[in-house]
Amino acid sequence: MDTHKLLRTLPINDPPLPLLDLASERHIAIRDRAVLYRFLLKPVTGDRWLTYFQSIESSSETRGREQFNTIDAGSALLSLVEDLLISAWGYKTPGDQTVSSLEGWKQKIPMGHRMAIGTVLTSAAPSTEDGEVVCLGGDRSVEIESLWNADDKGNMERYPRLVHKFKEPSFDHERKYRRDSGRSKVIGGSRTGKTVWMGSQPTLIKIYDELIQGVEGYCYGDDDLSAPGHIVQYMDAHHKVIATRQLFGQAEV
Amino acid sequence: MSSFDPGRDRDGLKQALLHLMEESLAFHRIQSNLDSASDATRERLVQQMPERELSPAYYLLGDYLIWLAAGLEAVGASLPDATAFEANGLALLKAARNEFESKHPPCWQCGERQDTRDALQCHSCGAEFKRN
Numbered sequence: 001m002d003t004h005k006l007l008r009t010l011p012i013n014d015p016p017l018p019l020l021d022l023a024s025e026r027h028i029a030i031r032d033r034a035v036l037y038r039f040l041l042k043p044v045t046g047d048r049w050l051t052y053f054q055s056i057e058s059s060s061e062t063r064g065r066e067q068f069n070t071i072d073a074g075s076a077l078l079s080l081v082e083d084l085l086i087s088a089w090g091y092k093t094p095g096d097q098t099v100s101s102l103e104g105w106k107q108k109i110p111m112g113h114r115m116a117i118g119t120v121l122t123s124a125a126p127s128t129e130d131g132e133v134v135c136l137g138g139d140r141s142v143e144i145e146s147l148w149n150a151d152d153k154g155n156m157e158r159y160p161r162l163v164h165k166f167k168e169p170s171f172d173h174e175r176k177y178r179r180d181s182g183r184s185k186v187i188g189g190s191r192t193g194k195t196v197w198m199g200s201q202p203t204l205i206k207i208y209d210e211l212i213q214g215v216e217g218y219c220y221g222d223d224d225l226s227a228p229g230h231i232v233q234y235m236d237a238h239h240k241v242i243a244t245r246q247l248f249g250q251a252e253v
Numbered sequence: 254m255s256s257f258d259p260g261r262d263r264d265g266l267k268q269a270l271l272h273l274m275e276e277s278l279a280f281h282r283i284q285s286n287l288d289s290a291s292d293a294t295r296e297r298l299v300q301q302m303p304e305r306e307l308s309p310a311y312y313l314l315g316d317y318l319i320w321l322a323a324g325l326e327a328v329g330a331s332l333p334d335a336t337a338f339e340a341n342g343l344a345l346l347k348a349a350r351n352e353f354e355s356k357h358p359p360c361w362q363c364g365e366r367q368d369t370r371d372a373l374q375c376h377s378c379g380a381e382f383k384r385n
Contacts, residue, residue: 060309065302067309171324178317179339184310185256191265195310196256 019219020148020159022234025086029150030116036154037090039117044084046205049237052080053201059187060195077118082106084121120156123147124242129160139213140166142246144239163216164208164243173207177248201241208232208240211247259310260338263345266318269311270349273319275303278357278366285377318342 026041044052055076060069087100088109099105106114127143142164147156183198209232218225220234259265283298290298305312322343325332332339357366362380374381 062305062307062309065304067305171328171330175321175324178320179336182260182310182313182317184259184313186259186308186310187254187256188308191259191262191268191307191311193308195259195308197310 017157017159019224020146020162020217021219021221022225022236023219023221024149026084026121027149028117028120029154029156030113030120031154032113035090037088037113038150038154039088040086041081041084041117041121042086044080044121044236044238046237048080048083050202050205052076053199053241055079056199058197058199060197062192073122074115077122078111078114080121081114081118085109085117120147122238124162124236124239126242126246127161140168140247142166142243144242144246146239159217161217162239164212164239165214165216166208166211166244166247167213169207169211169247173211174248176203177207177244201237204241204244205237207247208235208244211244259308260314260342262311263341265307265311266314266342267345267349269307269315270318270346271353272303272305272307273312273315274349274353279303314338314342318346322346 022043025043026039028039028041030037030039055073057072057076058070060067062068085106087098088105089099091099091109093099093102099109102108124144124146127145129143129145144162144164145158145160146162147158150156177200180203181197181200183200184195185198186193186195188194212228212231212235214228215225215231215235218231218235220230223230223234225231225234279302283295283302286298287295318339321332321339324330332343335343356370357368358370359366360375360378360380361382363375363378365375365377367376372382
């Protein structure tokens with residue numbers, strides 16, 4: 001018997017991570033040329049996520065038989081990070097002052113570091129783990145994964161299975177999602193101009209709030225988020241978007 | 254630079270809907286010929302697909318209207334809270350479909366849509382068409 005093969009089939013896991021605490025400030029760490037830099041950030045509010053989504057520039061153009069899509073989230077991401085930063089460690093400063101005491105300190109942090117922080121903030125994605133949640137009673141479950149906080153050693157903790165349980169979406173939910181995915185304006189003064197997409201994230205967040213029944217892997221301080229109303233109130237809006245989009249497949253360009 | 258809402262451009266939307274129907278017909282034709290086709294024939298068939306000429310938004314909105322009409326038909330529902338775009342769009346879809354079906358009548362024998370209404374013989378089953 002191939003014991004290695006057998007072992008791979010056993011449910012042996014790494015020690016489970018604690019629940020992802022949505023109430024806490026964010027501790028993010030990056031390594032650049034073997035130097036560890038740490039950052040403390042405010043939690044991202046729902047309104048701040050909406051501002052971020054609205055600032056993403058997503059457009060499409062037709063050239064011959066091909067469609068070219070462009071997404072520029074860089075400026076939106078830098079603005080998000082600068083709004084949230086509370087303090088930073090790991091940088092040399094004149095007279096060993098604290099980083100956050102320097103004038104304009106957020107802009108002094110290298111752009112590559114700020115972009116790396118932004119990448120962590122927007123790291124939520126459909127789970128890449130094997131297997132799927134068994135659905136009972138017509139409800140739908142989706143799994144996402146996300147980086148969240150750094151541990152004591154400065155390693156970012158990855159939450160591989162964050163479960164969102166939804167009521168089955170109705171025809172009307174899918175209708176609103178598809179319709180709002182097409183919200184756009186055409187720039188260029190003719191029908192052949194560039195399409196600028198307005199984004200469907202606000203619609204996805206509304207649908208999430210209407211359909212969510214339960215989550216696994218999260219808490220909000222002492223609250224285990226067993227009440228759907230609390231999930232609606234406290235869930236990270238970026239996680240809402242990523243989870244809800246999986247209910248409908250890919251309708252977006 | 255000026256911008257406009259493609260959902261309010263009735264002529265553009267109708268053009269996109271007609272194009273999507275032509276694309277669907279061409280795709281169906283390619284699919285049915287693909288198994289027996291040589292590489293050169295496949296390339297020629299792909300090149301025969303009509304080229305898109307409008308901004309991408311028109312086609313996504315057109316796709317949405319086609320999806321919406323099919324969904325409403327499947328569940329036998331009306332749309333009491335239709336937006337102006339949806340109400341106008343569904344009417345445009347009906348007009349575009351009539352135009353498309355008139356241009357590509359189905360074969361009386363096998364139901365396959367023809368390339369033109371002037372065809373003398375079905376390209377699929379060979380049934381002959383009477384000319385009036």
